[in-house]
Amino acid sequence: MLVVDQGGLVVAANAAARGTVGGVRPDDVLPIHGTRRVGFLRYLKRCASTDAIVPGTLFLEADDGTVERRRCHGARTRFDAFGGRVLTLLHLDGPMLDRRFAILSAKLEAARGVMQERRLRSRRMQSLLEERGRLLVRLKEDAAARVAAERERDQVLTRLYRAGQDERRRLARDLHDHAGQHLVAMTFGLRRLTPHLAAPGALAELDLLLRQAQDIGQALRRVSLELRPAALDEFGFVTALRYLAKEWSRLTGIATEFQMVGQDVPLSTELAVTLYRLSQEALTNVAKHAGQPSAVSVVLLFGVSHLTLTVDDDGVGFDADAASALALVAEGKLGLIGMRERMSLVGGSLELESMPGHGTTVMARVHLRGDVSSDG
Ligand SMILES: Nc1ncnc2c1ncn2[C@@H]1O[C@H](COP(=O)(O)OP(=O)(O)O)[C@@H](O)[C@H]1O
Ligand SMILES: [Mg+2]
Known part of the structure; x- marks a missing residue:
């Protein structure tokens, strides 16, 4: 309970009022929070202009900047002891409100805690998801790299295989076209010589040559068989x-x-x-x-x-x-x-x-x- 004049100057204050934020004392100007001051003065004028009890709100500010919001009821009053001026008797509804506010704020605090916990969890979940996404990307990149490497290896193997086949084919063709066919030609030539050989031992020599040609032919055929078309x-x-x-x-x-x-x-x-x-x-x-x-x-x-x-x-x-x-x-x-x-x-x-x-x-x-x- 406190009594203030029209300018918000505290004329009297009881113990409860003195215990509020800002420590209201007589001869202090009520420590109303700056931006609310105009509204408060208007409220005091309203209280002074009526016999009714006017409900209102105070925003009391402590030295450290803390603002306490207090519901109040104001009534016009005059005290001879204070020169018969029009004053306002303010009754602070504080304690009730405070208790309710305390319960409410405890709930709010708890809710805020839950929210914070949830936010934290969802942030953790988010970062887990991001991590998983990054891992997936890396896995995909690894898999793509492996597939590319395998494809390249296959291509190299195919090229090597083809090169090997080409080489075999070339060798086989060379054996057939050159060695083989010239051997055939030589055999024909040797046979053609037969009637012209009169000297003793010449026929036996020719026979030997023909047998050698035959052996070479067989060796060539074996190699050629091994080089058979793939x-x-x-x-x-x-x-x-x-x-x-x-x-x-x-x-x-x-x-x-x-x-x-x-x-x-x-x-x-x-x-x-x-x-x-x-x-x-x-x-x-x-x-x-x-x-x-x-x-x-x-x-x-x-x-x-x-x-x-x-x-x-x-x-x-x-x-x-x-x-x-x-x-x-x-x-x-x-x-x-x-x-x-x-x-x-x-x-x-x-x-x-x-x-x-x-x-x-x-x-x-x-x-x-x-x-x-x-x-x-
Ligand atoms: N399909 C064909 N059509 C026309 N002439 C051919 C054919 N096949 C072979 N000849 C003839 O027979 C000849 C002998 O053939 P070949 O013994 O394979 O020797 P080359 O192919 O080295 O000439 C050839 O030169 C060609 O005149
Ligand atoms: Mg031919």
Whole structure:
């Protein structure tokens, strides 16, 4: 309880009033918080202008800046002891309000604590989520890097494999085209010498040379077998041959038909390699010599007892009957002779049909009975 004049000067204050924020004492100006001062003076004027009790609010400010909000009731009063001036008797509703406020603020404080805890937890959750996101990104990057590395390794392996295959093919071709065919030519030459050798011991010497040539030929065949086309190993004979025809057609642009008739049986490695190389040579000849054939066909016929491979073109053809082995060897043309030699080595035969203007047919024939695949 306190009494103030119209300017807020404290005229009297009881113990309760003195215990409020700011320590209100008589002769003090009521320590109303600066921004609220105008409103407070207006409130005092209102109290002075009526007989009613006017409810209001005080914002008391302590020296340290703390502001205490107090509900109050004001009533006009006059005391003779204070010169009969119009004064206002202010009753502070404080303690009740304070208690309620204390309970409320305790609840608020608790709520604030919970909120803070929640905020903290959600912040922790957020940072966990971010961490997980970063980990996921890193995992994805790692996985992508691994996939790229694997792809690169595969490419390198493929390149190495292809390089190896190319090398084998080149070696096999060199052996066949150069060493093998020249050996054939040499054998022919040696045989041609036979009638002219009269001196004693010369025939025996020639025999020795021929046997040596034969041994070299066998050694070459073994190496050539080991260098057999990779396609044969990978796909088996029929598929490899089909692939060869398709590739050849793609490279030359000549329509090529591959046909297999009958039920295929496993062939020995030597027979498969022989027929495969023969097809390569026959197709090479078509590309080299047949002019502009409109169609080429490769037919593989598995009969009851025989296998026949035919390579046929409708190109310019040539006089096959006139082309004697000796003449061909003399001209260094060793493809057809090589085919025939190779077929006889596997117990087969080669037929050649060709006339100028009527295309060319190369037909290889071999007995099938007892021919068992030697390499699975
Ligand atoms: N499909 C073909 N069409 C036309 N002529 C061919 C065909 N195949 C072979 N010839 C003829 O037979 C010859 C001998 O062939 P070949 O022994 O393979 O020797 P090269 O191919 O080295 O000439 C060839 O030069 C060519 O005149
Ligand atoms: Mg040839």
